[in-house]
Amino acid sequence: MNETLIHSNETLTRAIEDAVSLPDWLRPGVGAESHPNAERSGRRKGRWTRRGLDGILSVIAQASRADVTQGYLQRLDPRAKIVGLLGALVAATFIHSLPTLAAAYLVCGALAAASRLSWRSFAALWLTAPTLSAFIALPAATQAVTSGVAFLTLPGGAGHPWLTFTAAGLTLAARFVLRSAVCVTLAWLLAGTTPPHRLLRAFRSLGLPALFVSMLEMMTRYLVSLSRAAEEIHLAKLSRSLGAESVRGEQAWIASGIGALFTRSQALAQEVTLAMLSRGYTGEMRSLEEPRLNRRDTLFLTGATLLIALGLAWR
Amino acid sequence: MAVTGDDAGDSTAETVFEARDVGFHYPHRPDSLTDITFQVRRGERIALLGANGSGKSTLLHLLDGLYFATSGVLTALGRPLTEETVDRPPFGPRFRREVGFLFQHSDAQLFNPTLEDEIAFGPLQAGLSPAESRVRVEETIQLLGLERLRGRTPQTLSAGEQKQVALASLLAVAPSVLLLDEPTAGLDPRSRVLLLDLLDDLSARGFTLITATHDLRLVEDLADRALVLGEDHRLAAEGPATAILKDRALLLSANLIASRSRRGGRLDK
Numbered sequence: 001m002n003e004t005l006i007h008s009n010e011t012l013t014r015a016i017e018d019a020v021s022l023p024d025w026l027r028p029g030v031g032a033e034s035h036p037n038a039e040r041s042g043r044r045k046g047r048w049t050r051r052g053l054d055g056i057l058s059v060i061a062q063a064s065r066a067d068v069t070q071g072y073l074q075r076l077d078p079r080a081k082i083v084g085l086l087g088a089l090v091a092a093t094f095i096h097s098l099p100t101l102a103a104a105y106l107v108c109g110a111l112a113a114a115s116r117l118s119w120r121s122f123a124a125l126w127l128t129a130p131t132l133s134a135f136i137a138l139p140a141a142t143q144a145v146t147s148g149v150a151f152l153t154l155p156g157g158a159g160h161p162w163l164t165f166t167a168a169g170l171t172l173a174a175r176f177v178l179r180s181a182v183c184v185t186l187a188w189l190l191a192g193t194t195p196p197h198r199l200l201r202a203f204r205s206l207g208l209p210a211l212f213v214s215m216l217e218m219m220t221r222y223l224v225s226l227s228r229a230a231e232e233i234h235l236a237k238l239s240r241s242l243g244a245e246s247v248r249g250e251q252a253w254i255a256s257g258i259g260a261l262f263t264r265s266q267a268l269a270q271e272v273t274l275a276m277l278s279r280g281y282t283g284e285m286r287s288l289e290e291p292r293l294n295r296r297d298t299l300f301l302t303g304a305t306l307l308i309a310l311g312l313a314w315r
Numbered sequence: 316m317a318v319t320g321d322d323a324g325d326s327t328a329e330t331v332f333e334a335r336d337v338g339f340h341y342p343h344r345p346d347s348l349t350d351i352t353f354q355v356r357r358g359e360r361i362a363l364l365g366a367n368g369s370g371k372s373t374l375l376h377l378l379d380g381l382y383f384a385t386s387g388v389l390t391a392l393g394r395p396l397t398e399e400t401v402d403r404p405p406f407g408p409r410f411r412r413e414v415g416f417l418f419q420h421s422d423a424q425l426f427n428p429t430l431e432d433e434i435a436f437g438p439l440q441a442g443l444s445p446a447e448s449r450v451r452v453e454e455t456i457q458l459l460g461l462e463r464l465r466g467r468t469p470q471t472l473s474a475g476e477q478k479q480v481a482l483a484s485l486l487a488v489a490p491s492v493l494l495l496d497e498p499t500a501g502l503d504p505r506s507r508v509l510l511l512d513l514l515d516d517l518s519a520r521g522f523t524l525i526t527a528t529h530d531l532r533l534v535e536d537l538a539d540r541a542l543v544l545g546e547d548h549r550l551a552a553e554g555p556a557t558a559i560l561k562d563r564a565l566l567l568s569a570n571l572i573a574s575r576s577r578r579g580g581r582l583d584k
Contacts, residue, residue, distance in 0.1 A: 195428065196428075197427075197428040197432070218426070221426045221470075224470055225422070225423075225470065228470075268423060271418070271420065271423035271424075272424075272426050274376070274418075275416075275423055275424040275426065276426065277381060278379050278381060278411070278415075278416045278418075279411070279415075279436055279437045279440065279484065279485070279488065280408065280411035280412065280437055280440040280441055280488065281440055286436075286439035286440065286445075287432070287439070287445070288432060288435045288439070288445050288448055288449055288452070289445065290445045290446070
């Protein structure tokens with residue numbers, strides 16, 4: 001058997017030796033001239049892909065270090081935060097009073113400040129969530145949808161009103177915007193002050209099914225690995241790109257890149273699963289932390305319960 | 316299969332693994348393993364040699380009960396290694412505790428948010444309490460000198476550091492058998508020496524080491540006996556590592572060495 005293999009090995013070596021000769025296009029200074037794109041001038045348009053990827057990577061990195069600062073909410077047990085903040089979120093959906101919703105929003109701002117969360121991300125949240133909900137709620141403020149006393153009329157041509165907003169409609173829209181702002185901020189306070197793995201384990205200890213929590217936990221791991229793989233694929237492509245690229249070409253590349261990433265993600269998922277099984281995974285992620293509610297958590301829960309009760313009383 | 320030199324091991328020692336005519340075929344891939352027969356005894360240091368794609372990693376996956384033989388019989392710790400036995404107590408948990416597998420790509424092996432969580436994963440899965448696991452984590456960190464990596468996310472470490480953390484995560488479960496897939500691949504010289512020293516220490520303390528590699532420099536450091544997988548996915552030879560390393564024809568046929576040296580960068584044309 002060995003002799004046969006040695007023979008085939010030598011044949012292969014001879015074949016390689018015979019074949020090794022540089023084609024003309026591979027000679028230094030020759031090949032480059034045959035690439036039309038290398039001569040084409042123009043700005044490389046791959047930068048917006050790069051910026052988009054950088055944005056996604058920074059969001060993922062930010063999410064994974066949610067408790068870098070040590071503010072008020074970061075020091076609380078995640079279970080207390082889930083009960084308190086999600087309880088407030090559910091209560092907010094029952095509140096109709098605009099002053100109460102505004103007060104709730106102020107409390108959220110105070111919690112964000114006490115937790116030393118970045119005002120820039122708070123402002124970004126304010127700009128996106130309420131603006132988006134205002135855009136959705138705007139039609140409801142018009143007389144065409146909500147009838148009532150005209151509050152504001154935008155004039156059209158020939159003395160006819162173009163658009164009329166009613167007082168009832170504006171109240172409805174304001175309520176929708178404020179309520180969504182409160183809810184989004186409460187969710188942000190929870191996610192922004194608790195690392196994903198601690199948050200998920202807290203959900204598990206509050207009774208969420210193990211399979212569901214494990215899936216979410218693995219998803220957060222994959223996000224980091226996949227975003228890195230996406231970056232590598234993009235950089236590899238950039239390093240082999242010559243000259244200007246059309247936006248259409250870039251879009252086509254993104255579509256094929258998603259396919260390549262999907263194939264990689266499958267392989268990665270399989271390898272991670274095998275690694276977990278190899279280390280005795282029993283179907284449930286366990287934690288080194290032994291969660292205990294302390295006085296601070298009890299105070300937070302009491303305060304949250306009191307505020308929720310007041311909000312519902314003045315709803 | 317060629318048997319090179321004296322193939323004795325300590326025949327009185329407990330058999331850890333026994334493969335009899337083991338075959339394995341991937342559903343949609345051409346590579347496979349055919350008619351693999353060997354024994355591994357407690358405390359042995361075995362090198363699993365073979366070129367890229369010869370089936371070394373697949374064989375390690377079989378030995379770790381992650382894949383299962385499609386033909387023949389593979390036993391571990393005296394029990395057949397099948398999906399049923401590996402999944403069920405009392406053998407399943409015992410097997411997982413005794414056998415640790417260091418994957419080639421540590422990046423995939425590390426999936427916990429911090430170094431401490433990573434090392435504690437195995438002990439916690441084995442049923443140790445968080446307090447007991449924490450003690451074990453601390454001792455493992457000290458053993459491997461990983462203090463500088465405390466609190467770091469394993470995915471952000473360098474390749475050498477990831478390999479050390481992956482090994483720490485295996486040792487924390489207190490295994491007696493280590494399956495190592497290309498353990499020094501991608502390591503810088505210092506990390507490589509550190510790892511080899513550690514594996515030497517473990518071997519001296521009675522660990523069974525099975526190392527898959529195509530790096531012959533590693534064999535003398537890590538193995539007393541070697542199994543050679545040919546490019547036809549069959550066991551080409553088995554014997555003392557020193558004798559295998561001297562068998563140039565065997566190494567050539569298994570594509571572990573080249574038939575000639577480099578041309579020094581000169582091309583024909």
